[in-house]
Amino acid sequence: MKYIYSIIKADYLQRTRSYAFLITLAITFYAAYSFVPPPTASYTTLNVVGFKGIYNSAWVGYVSGMMTAIMLSLYGFFLVNGGIKKDIDTEVGLIIATTPITNFEYLLSKMLSNLLVLLTIAGCTFGVSIIMFFVRTNGSPFIISNFIIPYLLFVMPAMFFISSLAVLAEVFLGRKSILQYIIFFFFFGALMANINGQKNETLSVIIDPFGVRTMTSSIKNQINIQFHEHIDAVNLGFIFNQKLGFKTFEWNGITITNLLLFSRVLWLLFSIALVYLSSFFFHRFDFKQAVSKKKKSSPHEQQPAVLAFASTGINRGLMPPLVTNYGIFPFIKTELLLLIRKGSKWFWLVIVGISASMLFAPMAISHLYILPVLWFLQVTRWSELATKEETNRLHYFTYASYKPLQRMLPAQILAGVILAIVLALPLIVRYVIALNGYAIFNIVNGAICIVLLAVCLGIVSKGKKLFEILFFLLTYALTQSIPVADYLGAMKHDSHVGYIAVVLSLNSLLVLISFAMRGYQSRHL
Amino acid sequence: MSLVIKNLTKQYNRHKTGLTDYSITIEKGILGLLGPNGAGKSTLMKIIATISKPTKGTLFLDGEDIVANPDRIRKILGYLPQDFGVYPNLNANEFLEYIAAMKGVGGNSLRKRIDMLLEAVNLTADAKRPIGTYSGGMKQRIGIAQALLNDPKVLIFDEPTVGLDPEERVRFRQLISDLADDCIIILSSHIVSDIETIADEVAIMKNGMLLNKAAQPDIIKMVNGKVFEVLVNNDEVATLRTKHLVIDTGRQKDKTRVRFIVKTNQPEPSAIAANATLEDAYLFLTQNNG
Incomplete structure (x- = not known):
């Protein structure tokens, strides 16, 4: 166990010393600020139809803790996922494999460094929640335990679970990132459904990793008793609603029951048990066996080594004359080739199937649910658009090429947009038949927007993760019908022109940042 | 060009x-x-x-x-x-x-x-x-x-x-x-x-x-006449290092063959002058500067 501390420390420092983490922290500060909206805001984060909680330390502390537990679980999985992959890519894993560290110790250290990263972020939201209490309340007493308890009972077990889930996903699904994302997407949806489910109360509290079922029940009970109501749903997350009349109530926090404490400890133990279970299936960076099972070496690979260079050398006189071509089409072709070849061929069948389903599904469903999910399935392709040169250490060539900014970057963006539009074609065709130019324009604009976001975040953060997290959140929010996440015009907006102008402005800003940053990077290696 | x-x-x-x-x-x-x-x-x-x-x-x-x-x-x-x-x-x-x-x-x-x-x-x-x-x-x-x-x-x-x-x-x-x-x-x-x-x-x-x-010959010229080789007891190598710039050593049974460049001292009487190479000149220049 003595190795664990060093591995956790190194892993934690490696992850947190990145632009992506800094940007994530900046977004976290903003998110933590938005967890406690002003009374005039057009959204709430905890909503009971017709009622509103008075802002006191319990409300601010618990809502902040609940939102941190849920939101950080949602994107934290993506943030910390990839610790083992990094050790594979950097070949540090090979060194680790030769040390006496056991599989369980190694995976536990990965899980704990995941936890540390997530707790760092949670620590920021905790700090902001206290600040927000003083900003949003007026004379209400400050009770510190109302801030600490939700972070201990909601956030800590949730982060434990997400940290171990990331390890579990990496051990069992390895490099199948998309499959991991899809499974997590549905798993998270099921967890959220449990919070407001009508099932057995005791069981629901136990199987809720966030612990917030106790909080929502407490709020429901108080309203039902105080106002003689029969409320059975408390909505969590960013809920945009019209301002209707409401009654206010004062809520003073949960009663900590033995059941709640038991369930929290159970989730901590379950998380460690998951890591322990994974350790029996961990590859320990030995991939040869797995490869030999799948594919026998080709006869070509068994051939003896040939002479390295032809003895004739290069006769420049015999070379065909040099023909110049400074167009971008050869780039687009290669970029498309790289996009298509990424991932398994079988998965393309699934993608084509989903795309074709938009020919038959109701148009509104296709636009709001199927197309965003279909595009999200391209997340690992688009996140690589502007990062793959550096990942593959090819940027020396690309930056030294002729006019890289005017030729390569536009080609990468165009290839990404072409892929998005081709996948959306079935829906576009239906809109053409329906003569709905506005919807078509929005889809194309949305395709450009999401590809530009991928390119821009890739260039700025020099990594894929930030875009992948943000795209997941956008897709999830869109499927929850949150208007601000609607980048492809799937929902109704007050003004067509206003909506188009917002997306176009965003696209222009993303183009500007991408080109300016890439221009700088290409001359400052 | x-x-x-x-x-x-x-x-x-x-x-x-x-x-x-x-x-x-x-x-x-x-x-x-x-x-x-x-x-x-x-x-x-x-x-x-x-x-x-x-x-x-x-x-x-x-x-x-x-x-x-x-x-x-x-x-x-x-x-x-x-x-x-x-x-x-x-x-x-x-x-x-x-x-x-x-x-x-x-x-x-x-x-x-x-x-x-x-x-x-x-x-x-x-x-x-x-x-x-x-x-x-x-x-x-x-x-x-x-x-x-x-x-x-x-x-x-x-x-x-x-x-x-x-x-x-x-x-x-x-x-x-x-x-x-x-x-x-x-x-x-x-x-x-x-x-x-x-x-x-x-x-x-x-x-x-x-x-x-x-050009290579001009660079090599800088160490011409300064490169020597000598066969010494293993325990004498350290002393040689203090006096000369040792370029290379090779063990031969209980002796060590040392290739060195003289700085200011005279070479050992048993040392034999060797043909200077680019490697000698390179090491001489990089180790004598900074």
Whole structure:
């Protein structure tokens, strides 16, 4: 166990010393600020139809803790996922494999460094929640335990679970990132459904990793008793609603029951048990066996080594004359080739199937649910658009090429947009038949927007993760019908022109940042 | 054709300097860059390849400022970086087509050009295999092929023989020698013998500064008459190190053969004068400066 501390420390420092983490922290500060909206805001984060909680330390502390537990679980999985992959890519894993560290110790250290990263972020939201209490309340007493308890009972077990889930996903699904994302997407949806489910109360509290079922029940009970109501749903997350009349109530926090404490400890133990279970299936960076099972070496690979260079050398006189071509089409072709070849061929069948389903599904469903999910399935392709040169250490060539900014970057963006539009074609065709130019324009604009976001975040953060997290959140929010996440015009907006102008402005800003940053990077290696 | 570099300085941050007031004129032929790790070889090559901007100084290619107008050199540049990679999902043909597009090479003759280069680096049989399945030496050869795609007039090779086996290294040197007639070739290497056999001129660098640049015989001349070899008892080697610059040692049963350069002291009476090499001159210059 003595190795664990060093591995956790190194892993934690490696992850947190990145632009992506800094940007994530900046977004976290903003998110933590938005967890406690002003009374005039057009959204709430905890909503009971017709009622509103008075802002006191319990409300601010618990809502902040609940939102941190849920939101950080949602994107934290993506943030910390990839610790083992990094050790594979950097070949540090090979060194680790030769040390006496056991599989369980190694995976536990990965899980704990995941936890540390997530707790760092949670620590920021905790700090902001206290600040927000003083900003949003007026004379209400400050009770510190109302801030600490939700972070201990909601956030800590949730982060434990997400940290171990990331390890579990990496051990069992390895490099199948998309499959991991899809499974997590549905798993998270099921967890959220449990919070407001009508099932057995005791069981629901136990199987809720966030612990917030106790909080929502407490709020429901108080309203039902105080106002003689029969409320059975408390909505969590960013809920945009019209301002209707409401009654206010004062809520003073949960009663900590033995059941709640038991369930929290159970989730901590379950998380460690998951890591322990994974350790029996961990590859320990030995991939040869797995490869030999799948594919026998080709006869070509068994051939003896040939002479390295032809003895004739290069006769420049015999070379065909040099023909110049400074167009971008050869780039687009290669970029498309790289996009298509990424991932398994079988998965393309699934993608084509989903795309074709938009020919038959109701148009509104296709636009709001199927197309965003279909595009999200391209997340690992688009996140690589502007990062793959550096990942593959090819940027020396690309930056030294002729006019890289005017030729390569536009080609990468165009290839990404072409892929998005081709996948959306079935829906576009239906809109053409329906003569709905506005919807078509929005889809194309949305395709450009999401590809530009991928390119821009890739260039700025020099990594894929930030875009992948943000795209997941956008897709999830869109499927929850949150208007601000609607980048492809799937929902109704007050003004067509206003909506188009917002997306176009965003696209222009993303183009500007991408080109300016890439221009700088290409001359400052 | 000439590349004139004047007072080049590259300051990464307050504490780290890549190059300091570096001036050199490079003419047609092969210039070998020698220097210990951190000497600034790769920094200099990156600046010439236009992927790094100097903090101060100028670079002129045939009178044209390539810091202000990098596309001028990019059209005629062949660059093999020290630590380059490939797209593993592309095969050699596709990869070279991609690099050709970067360099602005196209037309119907591109295919033939690629075929000839693949033949020259002996990768024709593997041209349709994904590069991800190549060995280190094969990847290095595809890197060499890409550098030659656009018939370059300025060729920069940063540690090109890394990953090549001894036979591949010999063939590579022949290949480069054939190209040297009508272009500038800048070649850096830790392996002095790679430079020794093919470079017309040698530039020795240390701590971001140019220590010397001259034709090989002129550089070797600096240590002529100063290189000796002696067979001593094993416990005498340490004493020798304090008196002379020890270049090499080799154990022979209970004795050690020591090759050294005299500083100011007289050599041991039993020492025999040896023919000076580029490696002797290189070590003499780098260990006596800074």
